[in-house]
Amino acid sequence: MTETAILDLVIAQVRETLSVTDREGDSVSSASLLFYDLSFTSMDLLDLLYRLEQLCEITIPEGTLYGLARGDMPEASFAAEGVLSGAGRARLMRLLHDTPAALFAERIHAATLPRYCTVGAIARLVEHSLAVREPSSS
């Protein structure tokens, strides 16, 4: 799947998720923030991820975003007691580069990372999961 096709798929599924509770999805774009702009709930995000997993035949395990943000940084340097360190916060901001910097709280709890995601970030997550899947399916 091309980058554009993945983004289109994610946008369509975001609209589908919003339609469950009769919310308008016309303005959804790559830059839309799920929780801030589109009023996503945790259940909406779960619904969206289930749908993307099913459609793309991928799995996006819990903690994927955390793992991508942390990269090769040692766990102890990335976060302590569930709160991202300064360096960890910087890594997250690099990963979610299309989220306005002003939105990132000073203290970011690890459980709240999806709240900073744009639609584009979810598309990149899908892209990553497809890439991870490819070697084993070939």
Place this chain on the structure above:
Amino acid sequence: MIPESAWGQHGAVAVITGATGYLGRALARGFAEAGATLVLTARCEAALGRLADDLAACGAPIHTVAADLTDPAAGERIVEVALTRTGRIDALVLNAGALTDGLVAALDSDALEQVHALNVQGAFRLLRAALRPMILARRGTVIVVSSSAARRPGVGQAAYASSKAALEALVRVAARETAGRGIRVNGVAPGLLDGGMAARIIDEARDRATAAIPMGRLGRAEDVVPTALFLASPMSSYVTGQIWGVDGGWTA
């Protein structure tokens, strides 16, 4: 008499746990007679086979899965089998349960843990697994078998009553979380039934318990089935997060 079609079970798939027990067998028969395709689970494969034979006359397709819900992988496996064989799960009836008596002051913590391992954690894991296809399908009903002991526990029921109270909280939370996805989660809370777990109660205690029930008799498994069917049916389409007592007035 409510016509069979009103239960809305034709073409529906019902997964029932603890299916070979006193109440489970009646639930299985009730759903089969209402036209549902059944996926029955219990620990003993042979007992499941006998139950499937008993229900064959109902004409409903029956699938069985031998599973111990205290196994952390059981919930996922049951859902996988149900989806592979039937393609859908419309109703999940969480009926499996265990009971251990003991005064709080003397209750072994392992005994408490064992009861919760099945009644709460086993039910939770299967519920969690089944919610995924229900969320994707934007429909589904869950019926959790609680007990009047959750509201009106007796002496010695610390493990059992606390597990059922936890289940009732789970019903309310799950109902709130999934209501927007077309899923309804409710509980049915039988009182003392004249069979199954209560069968071991000594006669004298049974007489005392019976005398304390406003309707003057112990319940039967068949008393519980219509409420479970109602909660699985479109007739209860605006009902979620509720616990329905079926106890002859015991908790009134």
